Amino acid sequence: MAKNPKIIYICQNCGYQTPKWLGKCPDCNQWDSIVEELFHDPGKTGLLQLTMSAPQEISSIEFNPDSKIKTGLDEFDRAIGGGIVPGSLLLLGGEPGIGKSTLILQVAGKLSLQNLNTIYLSGEESAQQIKLRAQRLSINSENIFIVTGTRIEELFERIRDIKTDLLVVDSIQTTYTDTLPSAPGSVGQIREVSGKILRWAKEKGIPTILIGHITKEGSIAGPKILEHLVDTVLYFEGDASHTFRIIRAIKNRYGSTNEIGVFEMNETGLAQVGNPSRIFLEERPENASGSIVIPCLEGTRPLLLEIQALVCPSPFGMPRRTAIGVDHNRISLLVAVIAKRMGIEMGDQDIFVNVAGGLKVDEPAADLGIVAAMISSFLNRPVDPEMIVFGEVGLAGEVRGVIQPETRIKEAEKMGFKKCILSKSNFEGCRAPHNIKMYSINSVLDLMDILF
Numbered sequence: 519m520a521k522n523p524k525i526i527y528i529c530q531n532c533g534y535q536t537p538k539w540l541g542k543c544p545d546c547n548q549w550d551s552i553v554e555e556l557f558h559d560p561g562k563t564g565l566l567q568l569t570m571s572a573p574q575e576i577s578s579i580e581f582n583p584d585s586k587i588k589t590g591l592d593e594f595d596r597a598i599g600g601g602i603v604p605g606s607l608l609l610l611g612g613e614p615g616i617g618k619s620t621l622i623l624q625v626a627g628k629l630s631l632q633n634l635n636t637i638y639l640s641g642e643e644s645a646q647q648i649k650l651r652a653q654r655l656s657i658n659s660e661n662i663f664i665v666t667g668t669r670i671e672e673l674f675e676r677i678r679d680i681k682t683d684l685l686v687v688d689s690i691q692t693t694y695t696d697t698l699p700s701a702p703g704s705v706g707q708i709r710e711v712s713g714k715i716l717r718w719a720k721e722k723g724i725p726t727i728l729i730g731h732i733t734k735e736g737s738i739a740g741p742k743i744l745e746h747l748v749d750t751v752l753y754f755e756g757d758a759s760h761t762f763r764i765i766r767a768i769k770n771r772y773g774s775t776n777e778i779g780v781f782e783m784n785e786t787g788l789a790q791v792g793n794p795s796r797i798f799l800e801e802r803p804e805n806a807s808g809s810i811v812i813p814c815l816e817g818t819r820p821l822l823l824e825i826q827a828l829v830c831p832s833p834f835g836m837p838r839r840t841a842i843g844v845d846h847n848r849i850s851l852l853v854a855v856i857a858k859r860m861g862i863e864m865g866d867q868d869i870f871v872n873v874a875g876g877l878k879v880d881e882p883a884a885d886l887g888i889v890a891a892m893i894s895s896f897l898n899r900p901v902d903p904e905m906i907v908f909g910e911v912g913l914a915g916e917v918r919g920v921i922q923p924e925t926r927i928k929e930a931e932k933m934g935f936k937k938c939i940l941s942k943s944n945f946e947g948c949r950a951p952h953n954i955k956m957y958s959i960n961s962v963l964d965l966m967d968i969l970f
Contacts, residue, residue: 534546587629593779594625594779600773607712630661638686639673648664671714685719695710703740751768756876776816777818820925821929827870830895841870844888852889859915882911882920899969906930908940909944927956941959
């Protein structure tokens with residue numbers, strides 16, 4: 519007699535397994551997240567059943583760096599490490615409506631110009647809807663094939679006789695496999711489907727892009743193992759009130775995780791922004807207090823951003839601290855340093871700090887710029903518009919050096935800035951001559967004499 523299939527219960531939030539149903543997951547404390555799934559022998563599921571190779575000396579392994587496929591979208595190539603590696607898996611996540619499908623369709627359009635075939639599996643949209651988007655993007659190529667459906671085994675059957683150079687799955691949460699009875703989007707389905715796609719991509723040497731939904735917390739929906747399986751994890755970020763979009767690599771086995779690509783959303787799709795510093799500074803107000811420019815680094819790319827601060831007396835008993843684009847706790851720390859080391863008390867003031875353009879700055883090099891912007895607003899005295907400021911501020915009020923100061927200074931020179939305030943250690947480390955007047959400081963106490 520055939521054995522009855524074994525049923526296990528898995529938490530859809532964290533992947534916790536239990537032999538019986540529970541109302542609350544004991545691991546992540548999530549209610550009503552445990553559902554039943556059919557248990558399969560791991561040796562029969564096909565998950566990660568790659569053929570094991572014989573031991574090889576690392577010195578004898580050949581790798582051709584030119585094998586990366588250039589998509590033609592320089593900003594996309596920059597974020598993924600210079601191009602798509604054959605046989606790799608890329609996971610792209612982002613908010614609904616941010617432009618994930620638009621971006622990947624534009625990538626497919628660029629690859630079609632190189633006579634490379636793209637298979638686009640859509641589990642959410644019909645072929646007519648994708649056609650409408652392609653018309654808006656002026657994409658009409660015989661090298662792009664649209665497949666609609668959700669069963670992954672059927673996809674492999676449909677494309678068996680088609681030369682495939684890139685596979686796109688939109689989205690991974692809508693696809694399912696017959697080997698599991700659970701609904702699409704469950705932990706087991708995502709794990710099994712992604713494993714089958716990984717095995718297929720590695721065996722065929724075909725790069726695959728998986729588009730993923732995100733949760734309300736901002737992480738990609740599904741088990742964390744999905745991000746471990748893939749080679750590259752990309753997040754497509756942006757603000758609904760701004761047209762700029764940023765693609766950022768969170769994980770990349772083939773390149774740096776610090777690179778970003780900048781796009782601007784318009785009527786014809788996503789346009790590449792080759793010089794984002796000019797875009798972010800073009801609407802900077804003149805002779806306004808609380809405004810200063812800082813050079814920050816995103817990977818190897820320097821960006822000039824405007825830090826805005828508004829300091830005003832609080833009408834309430836509890837002053838407000840609002841930070842957009844910078845760490846809220848960092849603002850409180852810098853306010854305390856200003857009060858203790860400079861004697862400027864802002865404890866009874868409402869303080870609002872914003873990074874213009876909707877970007878986020880998380881490096882300590884912005885500390886000195888935030889301090890300068892808050893003091894400028896508090897005293898209602900504008901800073902020289904040709905001045906840039908960067909440096910890390912310690913609790914003792916000291917100004918510390920940051921990485922790659924010359925790269926920051928060169929970007930400021932290119933944008934026409936004439937003055938720069940930096941730490942003494944960075945000043946001494948800048949060996950090359952610059953056409954910019956530099957002021958070196960050891961402490962925030964020295965900042966007032968130079969700014970005003």
